[in-house]
Amino acid sequence: MSRFDADAIVVGAGPAGSCAALALARAGKNVILVERGPFAGSKNMYGGVVYPRILDELVPNWWETAPVQRWVVRRSTMILADDNAFTIDYRTPSWGRPPYNGATAYRPDFDHWLSRQAVAAGATLVTSTTVTGLLRDPAGRVNGVRTDRPDGDLSAPIVIACDGVNSFLAKEAGLYTATDAANFTVGVKETLALPRSVIEERFGVRDDHGVDIEILGGTSGVNGGGFIYTNLETVSLGVVLKLPKLTAQSKRPEEIIAGLKRHPAIAPLIEGATVQEYSAHVIPEAGLSMMPTMVTDGMLVAGDAAALCLAAGIWLEGVNFAMASGMYAGRAAAAAIDQGDVSAKGLAGYTKLLEESFVLADHRKLKDIPGLVLSDRVQQKYPGFVTSVIERVFRVDNPNPKPGLRRIVREERKRAGIKLGDLLRDGWKGMRGFG
Amino acid sequence: MNAVPALIAVVPVRDGILPAGGLESISEARGIALLIGSDCPAAVESARGVARRVFTVEATDQSPAILGRVAAEAIRRSLPDHSVVVPASPDGRDLAPHLALALGRPLHSGAIEIRADEVRLARQGGLAIAPVRVEGPFVATLQPGIRGVDFVADTTLEHAPLSISAPTTGHSVVSVEVRPPDASTMDLAEAPRIVGGGAGLDSDARFAMLAEVAASLDASMGVTRVITDRGWATHERQIGTTGVVVDPRLYIAFGISGAVQHTSGLGQPAHIISVNTDPHCPMMQMADLAIVADANEVLVALAHEVTPVSPS
Amino acid sequence: MIAVCLKWVQPHGAADDRFAGISAADQSALELALRTAEARGDEVLAVTVGPVGAERALRDALACGATRAVRIATEPGVSSLRTATALAAEVDAADVVWCGDYSADRGSGSVPAFLAARLGIDQALGLIDIEINGNGSHIRAVRRLDGGRREVLSVTGRAVLSVEGSTARLRRAPLRSVITADAASITVRPLESPDISAADLVPYRPRARVLPAPASANALDRVRALTDTGAAPSRTETVVLEPAAAARRILDALRDWGYLT
Ligand SMILES: Cc1cc2nc3c(=O)[nH]c(=O)nc-3n(C[C@H](O)[C@H](O)[C@H](O)COP(=O)(O)OP(=O)(O)OC[C@H]3O[C@@H](n4cnc5c(N)ncnc54)[C@H](O)[C@@H]3O)c2cc1C
Numbered sequence A: 001m002s003r004f005d006a007d008a009i010v011v012g013a014g015p016a017g018s019c020a021a022l023a024l025a026r027a028g029k030n031v032i033l034v035e036r037g038p039f040a041g042s043k044n045m046y047g048g049v050v051y052p053r054i055l056d057e058l059v060p061n062w063w064e065t066a067p068v069q070r071w072v073v074r075r076s077t078m079i080l081a082d083d084n085a086f087t088i089d090y091r092t093p094s095w096g097r098p099p100y101n102g103a104t105a106y107r108p109d110f111d112h113w114l115s116r117q118a119v120a121a122g123a124t125l126v127t128s129t130t131v132t133g134l135l136r137d138p139a140g141r142v143n144g145v146r147t148d149r150p151d152g153d154l155s156a157p158i159v160i161a162c163d164g165v166n167s168f169l170a171k172e173a174g175l176y177t178a179t180d181a182a183n184f185t186v187g188v189k190e191t192l193a194l195p196r197s198v199i200e201e202r203f204g205v206r207d208d209h210g211v212d213i214e215i216l217g218g219t220s221g222v223n224g225g226g227f228i229y230t231n232l233e234t235v236s237l238g239v240v241l242k243l244p245k246l247t248a249q250s251k252r253p254e255e256i257i258a259g260l261k262r263h264p265a266i267a268p269l270i271e272g273a274t275v276q277e278y279s280a281h282v283i284p285e286a287g288l289s290m291m292p293t294m295v296t297d298g299m300l301v302a303g304d305a306a307a308l309c310l311a312a313g314i315w316l317e318g319v320n321f322a323m324a325s326g327m328y329a330g331r332a333a334a335a336a337i338d339q340g341d342v343s344a345k346g347l348a349g350y351t352k353l354l355e356e357s358f359v360l361a362d363h364r365k366l367k368d369i370p371g372l373v374l375s376d377r378v379q380q381k382y383p384g385f386v387t388s389v390i391e392r393v394f395r396v397d398n399p400n401p402k403p404g405l406r407r408i409v410r411e412e413r414k415r416a417g418i419k420l421g422d423l424l425r426d427g428w429k430g431m432r433g434f435g
Numbered sequence B: 001m002n003a004v005p006a007l008i009a010v011v012p013v014r015d016g017i018l019p020a021g022g023l024e025s026i027s028e029a030r031g032i033a034l035l036i037g038s039d040c041p042a043a044v045e046s047a048r049g050v051a052r053r054v055f056t057v058e059a060t061d062q063s064p065a066i067l068g069r070v071a072a073e074a075i076r077r078s079l080p081d082h083s084v085v086v087p088a089s090p091d092g093r094d095l096a097p098h099l100a101l102a103l104g105r106p107l108h109s110g111a112i113e114i115r116a117d118e119v120r121l122a123r124q125g126g127l128a129i130a131p132v133r134v135e136g137p138f139v140a141t142l143q144p145g146i147r148g149v150d151f152v153a154d155t156t157l158e159h160a161p162l163s164i165s166a167p168t169t170g171h172s173v174v175s176v177e178v179r180p181p182d183a184s185t186m187d188l189a190e191a192p193r194i195v196g197g198g199a200g201l202d203s204d205a206r207f208a209m210l211a212e213v214a215a216s217l218d219a220s221m222g223v224t225r226v227i228t229d230r231g232w233a234t235h236e237r238q239i240g241t242t243g244v245v246v247d248p249r250l251y252i253a254f255g256i257s258g259a260v261q262h263t264s265g266l267g268q269p270a271h272i273i274s275v276n277t278d279p280h281c282p283m284m285q286m287a288d289l290a291i292v293a294d295a296n297e298v299l300v301a302l303a304h305e306v307t308p309v310s311p312s
Numbered sequence C: 001m002i003a004v005c006l007k008w009v010q011p012h013g014a015a016d017d018r019f020a021g022i023s024a025a026d027q028s029a030l031e032l033a034l035r036t037a038e039a040r041g042d043e044v045l046a047v048t049v050g051p052v053g054a055e056r057a058l059r060d061a062l063a064c065g066a067t068r069a070v071r072i073a074t075e076p077g078v079s080s081l082r083t084a085t086a087l088a089a090e091v092d093a094a095d096v097v098w099c100g101d102y103s104a105d106r107g108s109g110s111v112p113a114f115l116a117a118r119l120g121i122d123q124a125l126g127l128i129d130i131e132i133n134g135n136g137s138h139i140r141a142v143r144r145l146d147g148g149r150r151e152v153l154s155v156t157g158r159a160v161l162s163v164e165g166s167t168a169r170l171r172r173a174p175l176r177s178v179i180t181a182d183a184a185s186i187t188v189r190p191l192e193s194p195d196i197s198a199a200d201l202v203p204y205r206p207r208a209r210v211l212p213a214p215a216s217a218n219a220l221d222r223v224r225a226l227t228d229t230g231a232a233p234s235r236t237e238t239v240v241l242e243p244a245a246a247a248r249r250i251l252d253a254l255r256d257w258g259y260l261t
C-alpha cells in the first residue's frame, strides 16, 4: 500500500464491524478495525439472544468455540393484561443440538470472541480509540477517518461504518435524510442473578438449554414489549419502549420494569433474584422506512448504523442482521478494491447482496409489522381482549351452559371497545405482514 | 514447647518515634524487639509495657540497604534462630527486603497473622488471604492495625544496646525533610465520628453529598485509596496504612469493601455501620449494623432526611 | 538509559485477557520514565517478567514511546526476589528504574526494594509527588510516611523509584504507533529456575484484635467493662432495606447508640 494506511477501515467492533473485518481479512485485504471500548463488546448490550446461522459461512462450526450461555430450545409469547396472562409456548430438543438455532450469550463475551476471529484472520484491531470524523479527498470522496488519538488520522480507500444506532458517521456522510425520534425505541434491561438450579426448575429446562420469552402488554400502558431470556446463572428481563410515548407519559423505564416484575405471571419466575446490572440502549425500530442510503463514494454502512435491526416491540433480531450486513459489506468492499472502483457505483454490489439475502427480504416482508405491533389498538386493547376471551373459554360457570366462542368474542370485543372492522383489518394486516 | 516460631520484631525508628504498627509487631514477637535507627532510647521508653527484651542499634546511615545489613548483623549476634517480624509501615517495607536478603531468608510481606506452621498474607489489595507454609526462619512484614497491642502491666524491660558500625557511603537518594501531618490530616485523625466512602459510590458529586451528610451528623469525611486515586478526594482524607490512621468512636462506611489496608487505619470504633451491596465483604462482617443496599441511593435518602427541608 | 518495570496482571486467569493489564501505579511509572527520558534525551527500556499475554503491556509501552522492550518469559506466581533478580539483570545499565508502588494481584510492594538491593543502588519508594528538573538530572520526590507525615527526597543519581497510581497520567499513544507496535519486535528471554508458588487464596476475614485491658482496679468492674455489650458490641446485624428505610434505620441506630438526640 503506497498512499494508504490500509485497504479498508472498519469503525466499531460490534457484530457488524467484526464480521466486515473478518470478511475483508479472509479476502486477503489489509483491514484496520477501530473500537472505542477497551475491548470489543465492553460497552455493548442487548436483550440476550443471538441467531447465528449466518456465521456458518464465516466461522464453520462456530458453536464449538462461541461463548454461549444457553441454547434456546423453547420460545414463548406471553400476552399480559392487568393481572392475567395468555402464553403460547413451543419447544423442541432439536434446537439444542448442532447446528442449533439460537443461543443466549453475553455481548462482552460474544463480541470479544467475534473480534478475535477477525484478528486471527489477519485484521488489525485498535481498541480504546474513538473515530471522531471522516476524511475526504479533494473530490469529496471518503478516504479515511479521524480519531481521538494524537496523530490520529487513518487513511484507506474504503471506510465501513459499523458504529451502531444513530451512526454519526453515516450522518456525517449525509446518508440519512432525516432522523425522527418516532423511529426509535429504547431498550432497558436488568440482569437478575439466580442459582442455576433455580433457573432450570422455574423455566423447565436442563443442562445448557434455555428459554426465550417475548411479551406483549405489561408495559404500563407505554407502547412497547418485553422479554425474558435465561442465561446460565442470570435471567435477562427487559422492556422495549416507544420513545415518543415514553416521554409523553413521563414514565421512567425503571418504573415500567418494576411493574412488569410485579405481574403475577412474571413475579414467581424471578422471585428472590438480585439485580446484577441495569442497562439501556436505543434501538432503530422503524425498519425500511428509516434506512439510509447504504453506500457512498468510499464508504459503506452496516448493522444498526444502517438501521438494519429488526425490532418491533416483541421482535428483537439485530445481531444476525448486523453480522450478515457486515459480512456482505466486507465482501463487496473486497470486490470493489479488486475491481479498482471504490465509488458508490463500484460498491453497489453491497446493496445487491442485502437485497438478495434475508437482510432486506425480511425487512420487506415484515415492513408493516413494527407499525402494527406498536399501534395503540394492538398495545392498549388487544391484550385485555385476548386474555378475557381465553378466560371465558376456560371458565366453568355451572349451572350456566358454556357460552360458545362466537358470543364470547362478540361480547368481549364490545367491552374492549374494538370495532369489528378494525379487528378484521388488523387481522388481515397481520396475516399478510407475517407473510 | 510453643509451636509458634520464635520471633523478634525489627522496628525502624526515626528520631525516637516508633512507626505505625511498631508496638503491634513487638506484641506479635511477645515482647522481643530490635529497634534500629535514630534516638532509640526514646523509642524504648515508648515501648514500655509492651516490650520485655529490647536490643537497640543507633544507626548513622539510615538508608534501607545499610539498615538491613546492620539489622542482620544485630540478629546474628543476638537471636540468630528467631524469625523476624517487621511492621509494614513505609519505613518497615523499605527495610524488610534488604534484611531478608542480608539474612538469606524468604520474605513474607503483608502478613496479618503468624501461626505455628503458616504465615497468613493479605493479597489482592487486602480482599484475600494467602496462607504460606513456613519452613525455617523467615522475615515477615506485619500489616499495622490488625492485631492490637498487648499491654502487660508491671513487666521489667531488659535493654541491651548493640554497637555495630556500618561503612558510610555516598547516596543518590537523600532525605531533605520530614513534614508533619497538616491540619486537615489532624482533623480526620482526631475525629470521634467518621463517615467513609469507597468505590461503591459512583461519582465525584457523591462525595460532595457525603461531606454534607457527614457535616450534618457532626462527623468528618474519610475515603479509601481507590477514591484518592481517582482524584475525588485529597490524600489527607484517605484512611488506612498509607493514609491517615484514625480512631473514631463511630464509623459509617458507604460502599467500602473493608480491605485490610483500609481497616488497619481505622482504630477500634465502638460502632460501625456499613452500607454495601455485597453482604459478605469484610466491612459488612465487621459492622454492628450491616445494610445491604445501594450506597448511592441510601446516601440520597439520608441527605434528604438530615438536611432540613427549606420552606418553599 | 531509563527503565520501567511493568507487571502484567490477569485477574480472570490466562484464558480471559479482557480485563488484564498493568496497574495504575505501573502506568504512572511508565509515564514518568518517558518524561525523565525526554528531559535527558535518553532511551526507555520497558521490562516485564510474565506470560506471553504480558507482551501487550510492552506493546502499549512501545506505542507510548518506549524505545525497547524485553519480556522475561515465565508463568505468573514467581516470587518477588526471583522477579527482582531477573529484572536486575535486564536493567543493570539503567540510571533510573521506575516501578509501580504495588502490583495489583500479589501487591507485596517488595520487588522494587529487592531490585535496588540486587542493583546495589539507592531506592525511593511509595512516592506520591514527583518533580523532574529541566534536564532530568535531579528528581524531587515526596514519599508517604505513616500518620500523615511526608518525607521529601532528593534524587540525584542512579536509583529505583516506585510511585503510586495518582502521580502521573499515562499519555495516549499516537494512533500510528499503536498500529506499528502490533508488529514491533520484543526481546524474549527465558527465566531460569522459576520458583512458582501459586498459593491458594481464601476470602479475607479480619483477625480478632486484642482489646486494651480495662483500667479499673476492681476485678468485678474489669470483667464488666470487658463483657458490657453496650461498650463492645460484637454481633453483626445484616438487613436488606430499600434506600429510604435504610436511611431511617441508620438514624434510628445513631439515636439508640446516643449519637443523635
Ligand atoms: C434492549 C435491547 C435488546 C436487544 N435484544 C436483541 C436480541 O435479543 N437479539 C438480537 O439479535 N438483537 C437484539 N438487539 C439488537 C442488537 O443489539 C443490535 O442490533 C446489534 O448490536 C447491532 O450490532 P452492530 O454491530 O451494528 O452495532 P453495535 O453492537 O451497537 O456495535 C457498535 C460498535 O461500534 C463502537 N463504536 C461506536 N461509535 C464508535 C466510534 N465513533 N469509534 C469507534 N467505535 C465506535 C461501539 O463501541 C460498538 O462496539 C437488542 C437491542 C437492545 C437495545
Ligand SMILES: Cc1cc2nc3c(=O)[nH]c(=O)nc-3n(C[C@H](O)[C@H](O)[C@H](O)COP(=O)(O)OP(=O)(O)OC[C@H]3O[C@@H](n4cnc5c(N)ncnc54)[C@H](O)[C@@H]3O)c2cc1C
Pocket (backbone or CB within 6 Å): B124, B125, B126, B197, B198, B199, B200, B201, B223, B224, B225, B226, B227, B238, B239, B240, B241, B242, B243, B244, B254, B255, B256, B257, B258, B259, B260, B261, B262, B265, B275, B276, B277, B278, B281, B293, B294, B295, B296, C102, C107, C109
Ligand atoms: C500497600 C497498600 C496500601 C494501601 N493503603 C490503603 C490505604 O491506606 N487506604 C485504603 O483505603 N486503601 C489502601 N489500599 C487499597 C486497598 O487494598 C483497597 O484496594 C481499597 O481500600 C479498596 O477501596 P474500596 O473499598 O473503596 O473499593 P473496593 O474494594 O472496590 O470495594 C467497593 C465496595 O463497594 C461495594 N459496592 C459496589 N457498588 C455498590 C453500590 N452501588 N452500593 C453499595 N455498595 C457498593 C462493593 O460490593 C465493594 O464492597 C492499599 C493497598 C495496598 C496494596
Ligand SMILES: Nc1ncnc2c1ncn2[C@@H]1O[C@H](COP(=O)(O)O)[C@@H](O)[C@H]1O
Pocket (backbone or CB within 6 Å): C005, C006, C007, C008, C023, C025, C026, C029, C047, C048, C049, C050, C080, C083, C087, C098, C099, C100, C101, C102, C103, C104, C106, C107, C108, C109, C110, C111, C112
Ligand atoms: N513480574 C513483574 N514484571 C515486571 N515488573 C514487576 C513484576 N512484578 C513486580 N514488578 C514491579 O514492581 C512493582 C511492585 O510490585 P510488587 O512488589 O509485586 O507489589 C510493580 O508495580 C512493578 O513495577
